[in-house]
Amino acid sequence: MLVVMQAHATEEQIRAVCQKIEVMGYRPHAMPGATRTAIGVTGNQGEVEQGTLGEMPGVQEVIRVSKLYKLVSRDVKEENTVLRFAGTDATIGGKNLAVIAGPCAIENRDQAFAVAERVARAGAQFFRGGAYKPRTSPYTFQGLGEAGLRIMAEIRERFGLKIITEAIDNESLALVAEYADVIQIGARNMQNFSLLKRAGRAKKPVMVKRGMSATLEEFLMAAEYVMSEGNYQVILCERGVRTFADHTRNTLDLSIVPAVQRLSHLPIVVDPSHGTGKRNKVTPMSRAAVAVGADGLIVEVHNQPDKALSDGAQSLYPEQFEELMVQVRQIAAVVGREVVPIGAEAVSEPARAR
Ligand code: PEP
Ligand code: MN
Helix, strand or coil: CEEEECCCCCHHHHHHHHHHHHHCCCEEEEEECCCCEEEEEECCCCCCCCCCHHHCCCEEEEECCCCCCCCCECCCCCCCCCECCCCCCCCECCCECEEEEECCECCCHHHHHHHHHHHHHHCCCEEECECCCCCCCCCCCCCCCHHHHHHHHHHHHHHCCEEEEECCCHHHHHHHHHHCCEEEECHHHCCCHHHHHHHHCCCCCEEEECCCCCCHHHHHHHHHHHHHCCCCCEEEEECCECCCCCCCCCECCCCHHHHHHHHECCCEEECHHHHHCCHHHHHHHHHHHHHHCCCEEEEEECCCHHHCCCCHHHCECHHHHHHHHHHHHHHHHHCCCECCCCCHHHCCHHHHHC
16 A cells, blocks of 8 residues: 655654554555655555545545555656765766676685776776675685675775675675675575565665566565665666576576666666676677666676686676776766766775875
């Protein structure tokens, strides 16, 4: 159920409706919009008893929502969600094209700093790097754990890049929430519902990657799990799905971008690295992703791809990333977007003084 407030409804009226919903045993999610606030109601097992909600002051209408997702939907919030970060104009969603770049995994301090320096100089605003790697084989590099998170925190200090890194379970999620600016939920965990709910209770934005074979609805529902716990700072990420095609690692499904944008207010970024698995396809698919209207890119870059401990074959050389940025900026302009600089404010005081 959705309670749509009148355009001129007061804060007090909104609060009163939320309290009433709580008394009824449900959970209210007030989502302010440009013209009006809508309050999503969750926590119901069957149909929500409407009671006297419709008669409360400031209420315009009460709508039954038959879809399985509510909070991700444009029914509850018409305008696009824009995620903001302290000390920078670089947003995820909105006019800025968010550029996230970095190695697949944080291998050591030197490697991570070498890549961060190059991607920052080329104009990336966010740094990616796995400290907890969900690897197919238990015998391959599993990540540095908290030591990797510490390296990324240093990178934020040094270069001002905001940090995105994956949490693979409850334990790593608590640490990632402490160190990172955005918590990544990987494709393999897109339907790990307890992890999604846990991320929904974290105080940081969450990027949910599309599952290996997830439909649009399943993808949106994963984001709904996060939002249902009260965390509305969610980003979706298309990273390719499994098909019969064997010329690429996955099939990057760019058509999901407009499909998501039609149904949801959440930003969606594209990962052409995992989406193709091959370095030579990353730049062309990045160009296409920007052209199709994605809110950002997440790209793997390594200073020595041949020696990478994971995903070397799909990692760009730093100079290739620089070229990608030149091209992407031009296409971004055509679709009314720009890659804003991360800004000096994003670099902390001690790092600037150094
Ligand atoms: C990653 O981005 O590091 C990753 C493991 O990607 P995915 O979950 O999409 O496979
Ligand atoms: Mn990878």
